[in-house]
Amino acid sequence: MSVAASPPPRSSVRDAVNDLRYRFSIKLFLSELLSKNWMEPIVPFLLMVALIGYFSATVPNYTSLDNTQQLLRLFAEIGLVSVAMGxxxxxxxIxxxxxxxxxxxxxxALILFKxxxxxxxxxxxxTLAVGAFxxxxxxxxxxxxxxxxxxTTLVTLIILRAGFDMVSEKYAPRFAVSDIESDVWDFLGGGTILGIPTNALALLVVLIIGHVYLSRSRYGWHIMAVGSSRKAARHAGIRVERVLLGTYVLSGLLCALAGLFYAARQNSAGSDTGQGWEMQALTAVVLGGISLAxxxxxxxxxxxxxxxxxxxxxxFVRLGLEGYLTMAALGAILLVAVGFDVKWAKNxxxxxxxxxxxxTRLELKQAPSIARGSASPYAENDRLSQAEVIGLGQVEGPEDxxxxxxxxxxxxxxEGWILRFSGPNFEHREVFARMGGRPLGLAFDKDENLVCCNGGMGVYGVTPxxxxxxxxxxxxxTWGKLNDDSRLRLADDLDIAPDGKIYFSEATIRYEMHSxxxxxxxxxGNGRMICYDPATRTTRTIIKNQRFPNGVCVAHDGQSVLYVSTWLCRILRYWIAGPKKGQLETVVEQLPGYPDNLNRASDGGYWLALAGIRSPAYxxxxxxxxxxxRMVKEIPRDEWLYPGLNNGCVVKLDADCQPVETYWDPTGKLHPTITSMREHKGYLYIGGLENNRIGRIKLPGADPDWTGWESYWGNKQNSRVRPTSGSGISAVS
Structure with a gap:
């Protein structure tokens, strides 16, 4: 079961009321509602419901079974043609x-049969072959x-119409005297399955298959991509010509299917068959919300x-309108629909x-002192000012x-790369993997696969x-939420437990990496903690409603997972084993800055990066x-009030996560915006989201043989994540 973190204590009833008002904002609901793709055609949907309701209320027996079947039978063919146009x-x-x-x-169809x-x-x-051709x-x-x-299609329309008129005039007498009979033919034209006319059932099947084709298949995605931008689709390697060819063939097939059912139902071909249907189909798809662009x-x-x-x-027919008036009305409706489509898409x-x-309202307690020379364990110093520099100008934003x-x-x-530095002084730089996205938190499993949280993509691994x-x-x-939170938008940091489970944070489910x-x-509380179990290959959310959960670290004993809440300036612990399993507790209540990554230290304690420093104004x-x-709406983005993100600080914590000492770069010249650090063989390596280098400092008294990999996997028998042969999906061994 997932755990929802309790909100911070409030100082008054008024504050609690304000918190509820901001938490359950109607604008929040509306913004997520409007963001849904199915909100695009909400106006035509309401219009459709209103028309059905109006005719049901005014026309006798409109919703009776016989009338409903008759309406479905008449509708199916124009429905298929409209899908073809769509x-x-x-x-x-077009x-x-x-x-x-x-x-x-x-x-x-009539010629072939009769x-x-x-x-x-x-x-x-x-018949289908003719349509496909x-x-x-x-x-x-x-x-x-x-x-x-x-x-092109206008000329095709003219040629086909002329050919239809010539051939139908020749064959019409034969159709009238033909005595060919077939139960299957009659079933196509007038049969039902479970009370549903055969042509209407065929339309339903086409809609289901078409939905899967467009939304779940590579070919459907290619159609969308080509429609959005042929140039971009071609640059992405999509064969635009082949996609367009296939789409027009599909359109012909659907029209032919409609023609087959119509032939079986009518058993004749009048001169006005299909006349004006292109206008009806075009009006239909635009009314339904398919963009002309x-x-x-x-x-x-x-x-x-x-x-x-x-x-x-x-x-209109029930009202006794003439055919030309009906077409004029449809033209007017199409004009309005096009105008609304453009306006709605733009606004x-x-x-x-x-x-x-x-x-929303967020109240933090007073920050601990960072005054230089004070007795505070967070007191500012210059211990990072002499840090060694690795890869200067060769790396952009080494977040972890x-x-x-x-x-x-x-x-x-x-750039979406994972770089590897090697050599006595790390002078050799190479691109280890071109992953794409934004690689963030890193961890090694027992098989020495590099497991990575990738902002915008999820959790990936790289073999040695x-x-x-x-x-x-x-x-x-999370069922009941308008915002579909099943996709991982911003997987941030991770760590691997002794049993091979990967615990990782997703900082926010409302915003993407760029925002x-x-x-x-x-x-x-837009973030959450998530667990991936390689034994079952399942991923589940274990803690919801977190305020930007960030750095994650499995405790030295493997019984709990430590993680930070950046906006709350806290460190929390989630127990994954032992008598407290499933419980969540706060370990550090207030930090002087905004915490980022959290990693093990050689003495049984932990290292914590502070990406920014709190200020009374913020x-x-x-x-x-x-x-x-008001700040967001009325002030340019580069003038917004932010935390102090130009000061670098690393905090050393003991085994109980209490601060012991700090390492600062108060000028921000060497290491601004520190987001990560790793201890390795007596040195501390430092990364930062906005840095163009990696730092290294010597740790006095640190174990010169201690490594992170040995701390997790040395002399232990544990599960691990590895790629399955040929599948690219993780598994357990």
């Missing part, structure tokens, strides 16, 4: 020939010959828009930005540093040979949510 629009194109393809394939007397299964295959022609012209989709939309939106158009046309993001940041058994030094960089494998990039979702500082402005600002909100 696929093409998502890919960044297909004005969908109505003509529908008419031609309807005619082809005139040529093919069996029904052959008729179905032949027409789509192939469109795809070749648009994808490979770079023809404009609008003009491409790259955005789902099959469900296309179907929803088709329902609206179908209900409107059905209503939805702005609306979210205005209300997304929601600061670690050494292996061969005394080689590793760090992640802003430099091969990258994924460990986990998601956890269990992590906004979480500090909010001060909310502590006061954290008690004033409205002030911070």
């Amino acid at each position: 696929f093409v629009l998502i890919s960044g194109g 297909d004005l020939s969908v109505g003509a393809i529908f008419a031609v394939t309807n005619l082809a 005139s040529w007397e093919w069996p029904v299964w052959a008729v179905a295959l032949g 027409i789509g192939l022609i469109n795809g070749v012209l648009v994808g490979y010959l770079k023809a404009r989709p609008f003009l 491409g790259g955005r939309g789902t099959v469900w939106r296309a179907a929803m828009g088709a329902v609206i158009v179908f209900l409107l046309i059905n209503g 939805r993001g702005k609306a979210i930005q205005k209300i997304y940041v929601n600061p 540093v670690i050494l292996d058994r061969q005394d080689r030094l590793y760090t992640g960089t802003r 040979q430099g091969e990258i494998f994924k460990i986990t990039d998601e956890t269990n979702r 992590w500082d906004m979480d500090g402005i909010e001060g909310r 502590d006061l600002a954290m008690r004033k949510p409205d002030f911070r909100l």
